[in-house]
Amino acid sequence: SQQGEEDPQALSIQEGENATMNCSYKTSINNLQWYRQNSGRGLVHLILIRSNEREKHSGRLRVTLDTSKKSSSLLITASRAADTASYFCATDEQGAQKLVFGQGTRLTINP
Amino acid sequence: SQTIHQWPATLVQPVGSPLSLECTVEGTSNPNLYWYRQAAGRGLQLLFYSVGIGQISSEVPQNLSASRPQDRQFILSSKKLLLSDSGFYLCAWSYQPLTLHFGNGTRLTVT
Numbered sequence: 001s002q003q004g005e006e007d008p009q010a011l012s013i014q015e016g017e018n019a020t021m022n023c024s025y026k027t028s029i030n031n032l033q034w035y036r037q038n039s040g041r042g043l044v045h046l047i048l049i050r051s052n053e054r055e056k057h058s059g060r061l062r063v064t065l066d067t068s069k070k071s072s073s074l075l076i077t078a079s080r081a082a083d084t085a086s087y088f089c090a091t092d093e094q095g096a097q098k099l100v101f102g103q104g105t106r107l108t109i110n111p
Numbered sequence: 112s113q114t115i116h117q118w119p120a121t122l123v124q125p126v127g128s129p130l131s132l133e134c135t136v137e138g139t140s141n142p143n144l145y146w147y148r149q150a151a152g153r154g155l156q157l158l159f160y161s162v163g164i165g166q167i168s169s170e171v172p173q174n175l176s177a178s179r180p181q182d183r184q185f186i187l188s189s190k191k192l193l194l195s196d197s198g199f200y201l202c203a204w205s206y207q208p209l210t211l212h213f214g215n216g217t218r219l220t221v222t
Contacts, residue, residue: 040216040218042201042203042215043211043213045211048210088154092208092209097143097160098157101147101154103154104154
């Protein structure tokens with residue numbers, strides 16, 4: 001079953017602009033993670049935020065988590081053409097040994 | 112450092128033929144192992160996961176099966192492929208917390 005739902009499904013912006021993607025989920029979670037997938041490749045882990053955290057930064061990435069709304073956002077600042085990829089959120093339900101992924105946001109950065 | 116190998120990269124098989132996809136992990140012991148499938152332009156669907164040798168959890172009833180004959184080997188199989196089995200198959204490993212490390216995937220086309 002798909003737990004996370006990303007919004008928007010596709011996003012196209014100019015290089016240098018900020019990109020924001022949102023994720024909603026349904027059940028109580030331990031952690032929420034964001035992954036990146038270049039076309040035709042495996043996913044790469046970007047950042048993990050625990051359920052007791054509200055915000056986390058890693059380089060140009062900023063993730064927020066609102067457990068009351070069961071939602072998260074991923075902000076990529078000062079976007080680059082190399083950021084073009086699909087981005088997925090993933091959650092692990094409490095007590096589970098598996099991650100459930102959303103449908104992803106396809107991000108295109110135009111030079 | 113840990114590495115994950117998944118092969119083949121691409122595969123074209125006729126309907127009704129058998130399937131065997133192999134995934135091996137190096138540089139780690141007793142990882143959790145996962146098989147996901149991704150339809151074109153879609154999110155990831157968890158097929159199977161394993162927390163130890165011989166321990167397989169199936170997420171979706173279907174035409175596929177999985178086995179873990181060795182600690183770092185995970186095999187996805189089918190006795191008779193269906194057209195609907197086409198997709199991008201991804202293997203991954205993890206420890207706690209559940210951060211997944213993906214292989215490069217196998218593109219399967221059933222004709």
